[in-house]
Amino acid sequence: MAGLPLENYGFTIAIYVISIMIAVSGISLGLGYALNEKKFKAFGRDELYQSIINGALVGGMIALFSGGGIVSGFISSATLVNGTSLSCSSFVAVNPAICLSYDYLAGTSGYTFMGVTHQSIFSMSSSMLTSLFGLDAVLGTIASLKISLVVFTFSFNYVMAPIINEIQYLIKLLSTIAIGALVQASVLVFISIGTLSLLLPAGLVLRTLYPTRKLGGFLVALSIGLYVVLPLSYVFNVMLINSYATETTLPNITQVTLTASGVENSFFSLGVDANTTKESGLGGMISGVISSFSNTISEIINAVFLTVSYFIVYTFILPAFSLIVTGISVREFAELLGSEASFGVFRMLG
Secondary structure (H helix, E strand, O other): OOOOOOOOOHHHHHHHHHHHHHHHHHHHHHHHHHHOOHHHHHHHHHHHHHHHHHHHHHHHHHHHHOOOOHHHHHHHHHHOOOOOEOOOOOOOOOOHHHHHHHHHHHOOOOEEEOOEEEOOHHHHHHHHHHHHHHHHHHHHHHHOOEEEOOOOEEEOHHHHHHHHHHHHHHHHHHHHHHHHHHHHHHHHHHHHHHHHHHHHHHHHHHHHOOOOHHHHHHHHHHHHHHHHHHHHHHHHHHHHHOOOOHHHHHHHHHHHHHHHHHHHHHHHHOOOOOOOEOOHHHHHHHHHHHHHHHHHHHHHHHHHHHHHHHHHHHHHHHHHHHHHHHHHHHHHHHHHOOOOOOOHHHHHOO
């Protein structure tokens, strides 16, 4: 964060601008009384009030967001509850709620919340994707095999095609989930790096100037919403999912992939290929193997679909709730600061 322009000087600039505006309001009041001009008096009086408010706002933001401030203490107490251990990178560790949210979405080392150990959504979906890609490749090889019997030719593609279609559909869903988790994690990284060092100081500076007062108020409200409300809403999401441990499904997929490879090797050891003619007894034996294997695959696919449904809730539905709460909060904070924030559908809420 060292290279950001307002990291070290944003609050100082805001204080200087407030001092200038106090001087301007004093000059305006003096001219108003000297010339008996009501407009100068009104402008000077309003700017003096606004400068006092802006001074209190800057002081309040420093007290709230500085290291060890009120907001930092509140976020830490709400996030670092008993039995919580986080492992996020240093660029998001400054805010424990953002740290937990990042671990929840895309952390690579896992995290423990209230004594329960979890892997990130991205890690679990990536592990499942790897297993499903391997299973898809093995089943594709089996589907290419054929048995030429005396009366007819049997192709394994008829048996494997529906299963392969289901697996490829799951691969698309998991890819979307993994990308969604990465996008949200990237947004959290920007919030951690840029909010207190850029958005909040810029908002305070703009809030002190008459022409940009509403824009400044909006940026201050946006900073509070992004840095406090959004990550804390993710903490609430983690609390909701804390009792679920969907990673137990992952070894099952790997086991089925190994089983599929064993079935494939068995077929090749029997000499089954597209150009081989076999007796009907062999066809019955292979049919039994395929039936048992298909039942196992069906059970695993059902379990994977259940896991993916959880992932959809974790990656899209709960974050949508977080976005709505944050949008409403930003709107309310902006109105409190004399600005406006309209987000379309959020206008109907709250």
